[in-house]
Amino acid sequence: MTVKAAAGRPRRERTENAAMRRRQLIEATIDSIVEHGLSATTLATVSEGAGLSQGVAVFYFKNKQTLLAETLKYHYEEYTEVWRSAVAEAPDDPVEKVLAMVGADLDERICNRRHLALWNSFWGEAKARPIFAQICDTYDALHGEVLVALCEQAEDLIADSTWTAKSLAEALVTLTDGMWIRMHVTPEAMDKAAGRRLVGRFLGTLLPSRRDQISARMGGAQES
Amino acid sequence: MTVKAAAGRPRRERTENAAMRRRQLIEATIDSIVEHGLSATTLATVSEGAGLSQGVAVFYFKNKQTLLAETLKYHYEEYTEVWRSAVAEAPDDPVEKVLAMVGADLDERICNRRHLALWNSFWGEAKARPIFAQICDTYDALHGEVLVALCEQAEDLIADSTWTAKSLAEALVTLTDGMWIRMHVTPEAMDKAAGRRLVGRFLGTLLPSRRDQISARMGGAQES
Amino acid sequence: MTVKAAAGRPRRERTENAAMRRRQLIEATIDSIVEHGLSATTLATVSEGAGLSQGVAVFYFKNKQTLLAETLKYHYEEYTEVWRSAVAEAPDDPVEKVLAMVGADLDERICNRRHLALWNSFWGEAKARPIFAQICDTYDALHGEVLVALCEQAEDLIADSTWTAKSLAEALVTLTDGMWIRMHVTPEAMDKAAGRRLVGRFLGTLLPSRRDQISARMGGAQES
Amino acid sequence: MTVKAAAGRPRRERTENAAMRRRQLIEATIDSIVEHGLSATTLATVSEGAGLSQGVAVFYFKNKQTLLAETLKYHYEEYTEVWRSAVAEAPDDPVEKVLAMVGADLDERICNRRHLALWNSFWGEAKARPIFAQICDTYDALHGEVLVALCEQAEDLIADSTWTAKSLAEALVTLTDGMWIRMHVTPEAMDKAAGRRLVGRFLGTLLPSRRDQISARMGGAQES
DNA sequence: CATGAATGAGTCTTCATTCAT
DNA sequence: AATGAATGAAGACTCATTCAT
Numbered sequence: 057m058t059v060k061a062a063a064g065r066p067r068r069e070r071t072e073n074a075a076m077r078r079r080q081l082i083e084a085t086i087d088s089i090v091e092h093g094l095s096a097t098t099l100a101t102v103s104e105g106a107g108l109s110q111g112v113a114v115f116y117f118k119n120k121q122t123l124l125a126e127t128l129k130y131h132y133e134e135y136t137e138v139w140r141s142a143v144a145e146a147p148d149d150p151v152e153k154v155l156a157m158v159g160a161d162l163d164e165r166i167c168n169r170r171h172l173a174l175w176n177s178f179w180g181e182a183k184a185r186p187i188f189a190q191i192c193d194t195y196d197a198l199h200g201e202v203l204v205a206l207c208e209q210a211e212d213l214i215a216d217s218t219w220t221a222k223s224l225a226e227a228l229v230t231l232t233d234g235m236w237i238r239m240h241v242t243p244e245a246m247d248k249a250a251g252r253r254l255v256g257r258f259l260g261t262l263l264p265s266r267r268d269q270i271s272a273r274m275g276g277a278q279e280s
Numbered sequence: 281m282t283v284k285a286a287a288g289r290p291r292r293e294r295t296e297n298a299a300m301r302r303r304q305l306i307e308a309t310i311d312s313i314v315e316h317g318l319s320a321t322t323l324a325t326v327s328e329g330a331g332l333s334q335g336v337a338v339f340y341f342k343n344k345q346t347l348l349a350e351t352l353k354y355h356y357e358e359y360t361e362v363w364r365s366a367v368a369e370a371p372d373d374p375v376e377k378v379l380a381m382v383g384a385d386l387d388e389r390i391c392n393r394r395h396l397a398l399w400n401s402f403w404g405e406a407k408a409r410p411i412f413a414q415i416c417d418t419y420d421a422l423h424g425e426v427l428v429a430l431c432e433q434a435e436d437l438i439a440d441s442t443w444t445a446k447s448l449a450e451a452l453v454t455l456t457d458g459m460w461i462r463m464h465v466t467p468e469a470m471d472k473a474a475g476r477r478l479v480g481r482f483l484g485t486l487l488p489s490r491r492d493q494i495s496a497r498m499g500g501a502q503e504s
Numbered sequence: 505m506t507v508k509a510a511a512g513r514p515r516r517e518r519t520e521n522a523a524m525r526r527r528q529l530i531e532a533t534i535d536s537i538v539e540h541g542l543s544a545t546t547l548a549t550v551s552e553g554a555g556l557s558q559g560v561a562v563f564y565f566k567n568k569q570t571l572l573a574e575t576l577k578y579h580y581e582e583y584t585e586v587w588r589s590a591v592a593e594a595p596d597d598p599v600e601k602v603l604a605m606v607g608a609d610l611d612e613r614i615c616n617r618r619h620l621a622l623w624n625s626f627w628g629e630a631k632a633r634p635i636f637a638q639i640c641d642t643y644d645a646l647h648g649e650v651l652v653a654l655c656e657q658a659e660d661l662i663a664d665s666t667w668t669a670k671s672l673a674e675a676l677v678t679l680t681d682g683m684w685i686r687m688h689v690t691p692e693a694m695d696k697a698a699g700r701r702l703v704g705r706f707l708g709t710l711l712p713s714r715r716d717q718i719s720a721r722m723g724g725a726q727e728s
Numbered sequence: 729m730t731v732k733a734a735a736g737r738p739r740r741e742r743t744e745n746a747a748m749r750r751r752q753l754i755e756a757t758i759d760s761i762v763e764h765g766l767s768a769t770t771l772a773t774v775s776e777g778a779g780l781s782q783g784v785a786v787f788y789f790k791n792k793q794t795l796l797a798e799t800l801k802y803h804y805e806e807y808t809e810v811w812r813s814a815v816a817e818a819p820d821d822p823v824e825k826v827l828a829m830v831g832a833d834l835d836e837r838i839c840n841r842r843h844l845a846l847w848n849s850f851w852g853e854a855k856a857r858p859i860f861a862q863i864c865d866t867y868d869a870l871h872g873e874v875l876v877a878l879c880e881q882a883e884d885l886i887a888d889s890t891w892t893a894k895s896l897a898e899a900l901v902t903l904t905d906g907m908w909i910r911m912h913v914t915p916e917a918m919d920k921a922a923g924r925r926l927v928g929r930f931l932g933t934l935l936p937s938r939r940d941q942i943s944a945r946m947g948g949a950q951e952s
Numbered sequence: 953c954a955t956g957a958a959t960g961a962g963t964c965t966t967c968a969t970t971c972a973t
Numbered sequence: 974a975a976t977g978a979a980t981g982a983a984g985a986c987t988c989a990t991t992c993a994t
Contacts, residue, residue, distance in 0.1 A: 073957085093408025095319045098984060109959045110986090116957095120985065173407055180404015182465060183397055184317025192465065200469075218481045226462075226470065227478055231451075234458025238450075241406060241416060245424070246450060254451050257442045261485055297974090322967060333976045335970090344968060521953090541856020543767045546988060557955045559991090568989060621855055628852015630913060631845055632765025640913060648917070666929045666939075674910075674918065675926050679899075682906025686898075689854060689864065693872075694898065702899055705890045709933055745978085770963060781980050782964090788978095792964065 078116050078126070080106050085127045090170050094124075094177035125187050128178050131171065132195040138166050139199065143206070150210035151266060154228075155259070155273045157203055161232040162252050172240040200225065213263055224262075231255060302340050302350070304330050309351045314394050318348075318401040349411045352402050355395065356419040362390050363423065367430070374434035375490060378452075379483070379497045381427055385456040386476050396464040424449065437487055448486075455479060526564050526574070528554050533575045538618050542572075542625040573635045576626050579619065580643040586614050587647065591654070598658035599714060602676075603707070603721045605651055609680040610700050620688040648673065661711055672710075679703060750788050750798070752778050757799045762842050766796075766849035797859050800850050803843065804867040810838050811871065815878070822882035823938060826900075827931070827945045829875055833904040834924050844912040872897065885935055896934075903927060 084106035088097040099120055103110045117123035139160035146156030161167060182188040207213060207221035207228075214221055235251040246254075256274030260267040308330035312321040323337050323344055330336070341347035363384035370380030385391060406412040431437060431445035431452075438445055459475040470478075480498030484491040532554035536545040547561050547568055554560070565571035587608035594604030609615060630636040655661060655669035655676075662672055683699040694702075704722030708715040756778035760769040771792055775782045789795040811832035818828030833839060854861040879885060879893035879900075886893055907923040918926075928946030932939040 077957090091408075093405050095405060096408060099986085100984080111959055111988090112957080114986065176407070177404050179461065179465060180401050181317055181319060183400070184320060189465075196466065216485065218484055223478065223481065226474075227455075227482065230458035230462055230470070230478065231455060232458070233461045234454035234456065237403065237457045237461060238454055241403060241413070242420065246454070250450070254447065254454065257447065258451065258482075260442055261440065301974095323969085324967075334968095334978095335976055336974085338969065339975075525953095541853055543853060544856060547990085548988070558957095558989095559955060560953090562990065563954075624855070625852050627909065627913060628849050629765050629767060631848070632763075632768060637913070644914065664933065666932055671926065671929065674922070675903075675930065678906035678910055678918070678926065679903060680906065681909045682902035682904070685851065685905045685909060686902055689851060689861075690868065694902070698898075702895065702902065705895065706899065706930075708890055709888065749978090771965085772963080783966090783980055784978080786965065 074116065077108075077112065079130075081108070081113055081116060081123065082127045082130050085123060086131070086170065086174055089127075089177050090173040094181055097124075099123075121185075121187065125191060127174075128188060128191050131174055131178075132191065135166055135171075136195060136198070138163050139202075143202070150206065151212055151263070151269070152273075153206045154203075154210050154213065155270065157206060158228050158232065158255055158259075159252070159273060161236075162248055162255070164248070167236070167239065167248050167251070169240075169243075172236055175236060176240050200229065203229065212266065213259070216262065219262070227258075228255075231258060298340065301332075301336065303354075305332070305337055305340060305347065306351050306354050309347060310355070310394065310398055313351075313401050314397045318405060323347075345409075345411065349415060351398075352412060352415050355398055355402075356415065359390055359395075360419060360422070362387050363426075367426070374430065375436055375487070375493070376497075377430045378427070378434045378437065379494065381430060382452050382456065382479055382483075383476075383497060385460075386472055386479070388472075391460070391463065391472050391475070393464075393467075396460055399460060400464050424453065427452065436490065437483070440486065443486070451482075452479075455482060522564065525556075525560065527578075529556070529561055529564060529571065530575045530578050533571060534579070534618065534622055537575075537625050538621045542629060547571075569633075569635065573639060575622075576636060576639050579622055579626075580639065583614055583619075584643060584646070586611050587650075591650070598654065599660055599711070599717070600721075601654045602651070602658045602661065603718065605654060606676050606680065606703055606707075607700075607721060609684075610696055610703070612696075615684070615687065615696050615699070617688075617691075620684055623684060624688050648677065651676065660714065661707070664710065667710070675706075676703075679706060746788065749780075749784065753780070753785055753788060753795065754799050754802050757795060758803070758842065758846055761799075761849050762845040766853055769796075771795075793859065797863060799846075800860060800863050803846055803850075804863065807838055807843075808867060808870070810835050811874075815874070822878065823884060823935070823941070824945075825878045826875070826882045826885065827942065829878060830900050830904065830927055830931075831924070831945060833908075834920055834927070836920075839908070839911065839920050839923070841912075841915075844908055847908065848912050872901065875900065884938065885931070888934065891934070899930075900927075903930060 081102065084102045085097065087105050088101040092101055099110050099113050102123070103113050106112075113120075113123055117126060139157055142156045142160035142163065143153055146152045165171075178188050178192070182192055203225040204221055207225045213219070214224055219227075231254070235246065235254065238246045239248070239251060252274045256270050259274070260270045263270065305326060308326045309321065311329050312325040316325060323334060326347070327334050327337050337344070337347055341350060363381055366380045366384040366387065367377055370376045402412055402416070406416055427449040428445050431449045437443070438448055443451075455478070459470065459478065462470045463472070463475060476498045480494050483498070484494050487494065529550060532550045533545065535553050536549040540549060547558060550571070551558050551561050561568070561571055565574060587605055590604045590608040590611065591601055594600045626636055626640070630640055651673040652669050655673045661667070662669055667675075679702070683694065683702065686694045687696070687699060700722045704718050707722070708718045711718065753774065756774045757769065759777050760773040764773060771782050771785050774795070775785050778784075785792070785795055789798060811829055814828045814832035814835065815825055818824045850860050850864070854864055875897040876893055879897045885891070886896055891899075903926070907918065907926065910918045911920070911923065924946045928942050931946070932942050935942065
């Protein structure tokens with residue numbers, strides 16, 4: 057009867073509340089994984105971190121498994137958003153686009169202790185848990201396709217007969233993965249600036265004529 | 281009862297037996313981690329895999345924690361042995377030594393499904409378990425030092441002002457870690473041959489004058 | 505807010521609405537017990553079955569316990585109504601009255617999958633839950649008294665010195681309970697028609713002179 | 729080496745110990761079901777009753793489900809043993825055999841508070857738990873076949889054209905089930921002696937010429 | 953009236969660890 | 974040396990119940 061009067065509001069509020077709770081729980085999950093590791097992350101550590109009861113996590117995610125999977129997705133969404141906007145905002149030059157996409161991997165929003173720890177934890181378990189592997193595959197495939205496409209247009213980079221667009225993209229992704237690992241496992245041996253320089257040097261070696269431009273984007277050949 | 285009868289048994293025999301059991305259990309641990317993942321590896325899966333009773337693992341390793349740590353060490357010992365002998369056996373040329381050391385990372389004895397799975401699992405948990413992290417650090421430090429030293433001698437490689445011995449070593453190690461990850465996570469996207477070609481291309485780009493030599497060691501620049 | 509608007513709503517309407525909701529919830533409870541069993545019947549299965557929210561069941565019944573007890577009562581009320589009207593409508597002859605009362609136990613409204621499943625579930629738990637036991641006792645006592653009274657008047661049936669009114673009533677009730685169990689547990693071994701024939705044979709054996717009359721009411725002595 | 733010296737002994741002991749523990753746990757399960765009902769029987773109530781830790785129940789039965797199923801089987805084995813030996817020991821006369829088999833259902837070892845409570849609890853859940861139903865079916869089928877066979881030979885009992893061997897067996901089984909229920913639900917209304925008399929009267933009515941013999945086996949037509 | 957979010961005690965189950973033999 | 978029975982502390986998950994809206 058008076059439903060109309062209150063229409064929209066309560067439902068929206070409810071939906072918003074649910075979204076908020078889910079985010080709250082996912083953040084707490086990330087916190088726990090970063091702090092205790094994936095294997096020591098329990099519904100207890102998560103719900104305590106979120107300041108909620110154990111039941112809520114189940115209420116919103118049904119499963120621990122689902123909670124973890126959603127956490128992984130959430131993380132990938134953030135990453136995807138970062139590289140996508142980086143590419144979009146890059147100057148309209150093929151090499152710049154590639155630099156932007158690779159540079160996104162070293163963006164502060166992605167390449168930080170929290171994200172690296174999370175990513176590494178999931179990778180370690182991906183082979184044993186098909187759901188994780190599938191999520192990784194999906195997002196990685198998208199990322200890979202876009203990078204190959206950009207490399208194809210950056211003809212200067214693959215002018216050298218050694219490289220093809222595909223192999224170059226693969227090399228860049230491999231370099232990124234390696235850096236993420238090293239930054240995570242031995243942060244004292246490699247930090248973000250060192251990572252940028254490494255990629256910069258690599259691309260600079262490939263494309264000597266643009267070395268200055270690359271240096272400007274990635275950081276120079278300073279001490280490392 | 282019959283202890284007295286066996287009392288005279290030489291200590292060596294006992295020690296050997298113990299060493300054998302330990303190896304047996306470590307291998308079973310690796311099997312389990314490869315098959316079920318680290319988080320699903322229990323003393324039960326290990327002892328069952330070893331064909332022994334539940335108690336033995338504790339008897340020989342005291343802890344599950346210790347068993348895992350010893351497994352990690354065992355694995356690193358194998359790896360260290362491989363790259364050490366590869367360097368030793370390489371022709372007496374600085375660049376050849378570097379190629380040998382990097383090539384060891386792609387050696388069949390190291391770069392196989394089993395090792396990659398194991399390594400990845402431990403990395404994922406390393407940050408959360410100091411014991412693992414410490415083991416990784418120790419062995420990685422040794423490996424790193426040797427590689428830097430070799431790079432310093434391979435002056436041709438760092439003739440280009442872009443690279444220093446240290447940054448080059450870091451780049452190579454990073455590339456290796458990245459390859460291991462990709463071979464593990466997306467084996468259909470990168471296999472061992474593709475990995476060799478990738479490193480080959482990378483070094484070939486750095487040192488155009490030795491490109492043929494590098495190709496010969498690492499595999500050519502075929503399609504990838 | 506709109507409480508004032510509805511304030512004038514007659515109490516009857518509210519009471520009727522409540523009665524409707526209670527019936528709705530009880531029916532859903534029965535559905536759930538029939539489908540999932542008593543032990544797997546939760547407030548969630550009930551409220552979902554009723555198409556209502558979780559809270560309602562508590563609102564109207566205060567307890568899960570009470571909801572179940574009310575469900576049991578509801579069921580007994582239905583049964584009582586059936587045998588009472590059967591007796592009332594039976595021809596004015598003592599034997600006919602007994603036949604009618606026993607026949608009611610095989611009436612389609614009582615002797616169906618749904619009722620049998622429900623009854624059985626409650627019996628299984630009755631001993632452990634005093635509230636259930638008490639409800640069963642109350643209604644069974646009433647039923648028993650009436651049946652004994654009718655048997656006393658049906659002198660023909662107990663002419664045989666073997667039987668007394670009480671023992672005959674007990675035998676009939678026992679037979680009914682047994683049939684209900686067997687129809688529930690092994691429906692392929694006994695259906696309603698077989699049940700009627702069984703009772704018919706039993707009474708026919710007791711009272712050969714009225715065998716035809718009994719057959720007419722209960723079904724003949726066909727194959728079984 | 730010295731295995732031979734200790735041979736046989738430890739293994740036998742171990743097997744015996746396991747059998748003993750299983751029996752101990754099953755008895756505790758029965759105790760709990762009789763006392764608290766099936767739905768309130770938890771691994772906690774069982775292991776506490778057995779004076780053991782929760783883990784043992786799982787160790788020996790793997791599951792709560794399996795523990796319950798084994799309990800049901802154990803109970804049926806006892807019952808089967810009783811009626812089988814009763815039939816075997818009965819005089820070599822068809823009617824006597826039938827009387828013995830039906831009488832077994834009223835044997836003190838079977839027809840006691842404990843057994844009845846147990847049986848009833850399982851029946852109540854049988855429909856919802858296929859495993860229970862299957863166990864019941866298996867043992868009931870055996871019992872039914874034997875009873876039909878005996879009835880076929882007891883030609884006197886089915887001389888009356890009303891009854892066939894099958895329908896008579898069905899009637900007897902139904903009577904038994906009904907008695908068990910009533911003894912369980914309303915023990916004040918029917919005890920074991922009353923049950924024996926009821927069956928006695930029923931068979932006596934069927935076979936007037938043997939009434940004395942039946943009375944002697946089942947108890948006379950005393951007060952009931 | 954009615955909703956459904958939130959709680960927390962309790963259940964089953966797993967598993968590292970202990971210990972008698 | 975080796976076994977495997979036994980323990981008990983978590984862990985994930987369920988569910989009756991409460992309560993703000």
